[in-house]
Every structure is written in structure tokens, then in C-alpha cells.
Amino acid sequence: MSEQRIATRKGTTPINVWVTPEEKAQIEELAKQTGHSMSSLLRTLGMGYLPTSxxxxxxxxxxxxxxxxxxxxxxxxxxxxxxxxxxxxxxxxxxxxxxxxxxxxxxxxxxxxxxxxxxxxxx
Missing domain, CATH: 1.10.287 (Helix Hairpins)
Incomplete structure (x- = not known):
């Protein structure tokens, strides 16, 4: 049996976003409220989806x-x-x-x- 590799996003191309400390805190809080990591939240929003709380x-x-x-x-x-x-x-x-x-x-x-x-x- 050959093992299939599970694709992950690690090692792929990151996008840098410049934010103020206050903006970062807001993004962290929204991520926590919606059960996402900051990366997942920003990716979800960037793809046009609204996260549920x-x-x-x-x-x-x-x-x-x-x-x-x-x-x-x-x-x-x-x-x-x-x-x-x-x-x-x-x-x-x-x-x-x-x-x-x-x-x-x-x-x-x-x-x-x-x-x-x-x-x-x-x-």
C-alpha cells in the first residue's frame, strides 16, 4: 500500500499583511470568537466567506x-x-x-x- 500525502499549507507561499498593534489585536479577537486561527480567518475572509461566530x-x-x-x-x-x-x-x-x-x-x-x-x- 502506498501512503498518500496529505496536502497542508505549510511551506507554501505566505502573504504578508502590515497591521498596527490595535488591528492585530482586533484580528486575534475575531479569530478567537469564530474559532479560527488568524491565518485561517484572513484566508477565509480573503476568499469571500464570512466566518460564523x-x-x-x-x-x-x-x-x-x-x-x-x-x-x-x-x-x-x-x-x-x-x-x-x-x-x-x-x-x-x-x-x-x-x-x-x-x-x-x-x-x-x-x-x-x-x-x-x-x-x-x-x-
Whole structure:
């Protein structure tokens, strides 16, 4: 069996681009945000393609996690409010305090969702 050589760009012709330190920092940040190396980003842009942002994927993942937490808290609250037999022997005052804590946590989650949604909208 003969091994096929995988073509890489190393050793091919580089293109020098003169930039200020601030421009270089901007290019590095954009490369990081899109999951590219600086070389890959500049090549992609130079070929007319627009890179997609990795931040969008991260925001969506954060939103999914917060939404899952909301669902679990909502399910727990529903179970308590339907007078489940498993909680018949619990002290009513303690249950009320626990429910208030869960409601407070749900409000915190809603605020976190709103903050992430506004962050995504601003980008």
C-alpha cells in the first residue's frame, strides 16, 4: 500500500499583511470568537466567506442549560402545589418558605435568560 500525502499549507507561499498593534489585536479577537486561527480567518475572509461566530453556539448552550434548570424548578414547584401525598407530613410553614425560595430561584433564572438574550441581541 502506498501512503498518500496529505496536502497542508505549510511551506507554501505566505502573504504578508502590515497591521498596527490595535488591528492585530482586533484580528486575534475575531479569530478567537469564530474559532479560527488568524491565518485561517484572513484566508477565509480573503476568499469571500464570512466566518460564523462560535459565541452564538456558546450562548445557545447557556440558554439551553438555564432553560433546563427552569424546567426542573417548575416541575418541583408543580409537585409541591398539587398537594402530593409525599409531602403530607411536612410542616406547612417550612413548605411555604421552601416554595418562596424556589420561586425566587425561578425569578433569578428568568433574569439570567433575559440578560443572555439581551447580550445576544447586542452582538
Amino acid at each position: 462560535v459565541l452564538d453556539s456558546k450562548l445557545v448552550l447557556e440558554l439551553v442549560k438555564i432553560n433546563a434548570d427552569q424546567g426542573r424548578l417548575g416541575g418541583l414547584l408543580k409537585m409541591w402545589l398539587t398537594n402530593d401525598e409525599r409531602f403530607a407530613g411536612f410542616d406547612q410553614i417550612q413548605m411555604r418558605k421552601t416554595i418562596e425560595v424556589v420561586l425566587s430561584r425561578i425569578q433569578e433564572m428568568q433574569q439570567a435568560l433575559l440578560k443572555l438574550a439581551l447580550k445576544a441581541e447586542g452582538e
